[in-house]
Amino acid sequence: MIETPYLLFLGDAPDQLAAKVAQGIKDWRPEFAVGQFRMEGCKADMKLTDMTLEEAKAAGAKTLVIGVANRGGIISPAWKKVLVAALEEGFDLASGLHNLLRDEPDLVAVAEACGRTLHDVRIPSVKYPIANGVKRTGKRCLAVGTDCSVGKMYTALCVEKEMRARGMDADFRATGQTGILITGDGVPLDAVIADFMAGSIEYLTPDNDPNHWDIIEGQGSLFHVSYSGVTMALVHGGQPDALIVCHEPTRDHMRGLPGYRLPSLTAVRDMALTLAQVANPACVVVGYAINTQHMAEDEAKAYLASVEADLGLPATDPFRFGAGKLVDALEAI
């Protein structure tokens, strides 16, 4: 568990897109974002107060989060001075980069000397159990996709936000690096040892109040041959009561797999539901979340209307048009 709130480190980000982790935190957990730290030449801006380390400390920030990815995912020497100073100032550090904080001897030495913690969210920090499949209390919703990177994390975060706005008891449960940094907690599922994947998701979504919803971030796709095993562990370990099928309609092949066409919405619906009902026979599909970012507004609305007409369930782009329809359906369960 990463201590909040955060100072968001934007470093020397070459553009706004390079700071998408910081953007995610700003968008979804603004209360965690005390301020931003930008180095000379930084081209990203979260429209937060620019702070020195001292100012951020005085404002209550506990952890400096590396909110930027540079080419190759490395920890740039230019950043080192700031990171060392942050540890000395009393911050923990958190990073989702491929190269780990713990593999930098200077950071390790300073963190030890100052009694601070280095959080590498790419690596599990927990010894997860093997899944036992025992029915848990509380409710769970899982986003499943036709492909990787079709908006499963944003869908889950939109649903959480809408539920909380309605006064419902809901928690987004992160299963990837960005989600973990946004919320400060979660399971880096793609880095878990095979035997413990489903168990890690049981651990992430334990018994809860009967009306509590875990909104579980999906990963991969049951139809993506590189990562389908990870998705399967979510479907069985998550024990979902409800599934939301996520899709990006303009893609012409599976991400990273030029020879593979995307499956249809009905194929994903039927496959995911059949498998989910092994762990939870009461599971239902509640609707479709369509990522329409590459479509004009009228085109997007026409597409959503056609999905609803063809498949008989609510369809929305939750980021663009709100998650209300999906939450209506979840509330009705």
Add this chain to the structure above:
Amino acid sequence: MIETPYLLFLGDAPDQLAAKVAQGIKDWRPEFAVGQFRMEGCKADMKLTDMTLEEAKAAGAKTLVIGVANRGGIISPAWKKVLVAALEEGFDLASGLHNLLRDEPDLVAVAEACGRTLHDVRIPSVKYPIANGVKRTGKRCLAVGTDCSVGKMYTALCVEKEMRARGMDADFRATGQTGILITGDGVPLDAVIADFMAGSIEYLTPDNDPNHWDIIEGQGSLFHVSYSGVTMALVHGGQPDALIVCHEPTRDHMRGLPGYRLPSLTAVRDMALTLAQVANPACVVVGYAINTQHMAEDEAKAYLASVEADLGLPATDPFRFGAGKLVDALEAI
């Protein structure tokens, strides 16, 4: 890759069952089993020549394989003297125990001093790639199960044996500890990091001659909520041309999951085939391998006949009645 042939170490095995790894090697790779080493009180016997380390060395053995599991999977102090002496004699050591050879400082020190290798087959020794899904040459058959431990490894080994007896070009591909020790090579899939599971199976079953068959050992079950992600990686990473559905008819719940009934043969057939056709649209189910060890012979034969009548494909207990029917069906592909 473990150097063959082996001296099989039976230690102080309390009974024959405790030496099932040694039994597997003796049954399936008798040419790898130069002899056996038994300590005082050993109750297991592979009917191999009892040899001293010196005799086994003279007979050509390269690796001492720990062919016995003791309670808790630990490396017993009583064994240590023999293992150290074996390293000094010039043997490598190979083990599938939970406790690792490499975690025993005395063994590590002696192995280094003698230039020998410690093989812990529970741990991957390769940095596997992420699966790319590209169609590979050669043919592949995968055993899928209704549950864990229903005979998938024995089915695959029986099919390999029958194919080789017919002069076909076939290799059993091990995906678990016992299988790896039997053949000297393979992928310990349950210990692979999630993101690389399917890639490890692509690595295990690379391009091959058009008429070559990889007979891939299955793991878990698509319907076993603890391990289904592992099975999924086999179905997609293995890119099978043919599936054999394996089943044990007398079990009243899924292994380790008291609340879960076994799926039907048709449910497993349909689910596995639909998923396998994502990676290989030409995949077919060729038949059923039924583990009838808990059934009388007439009961077993009646059961097999009923499966064939109901499902329209060959059904056999390949260990009890031979794998001929299954290989007939595979040869016809």
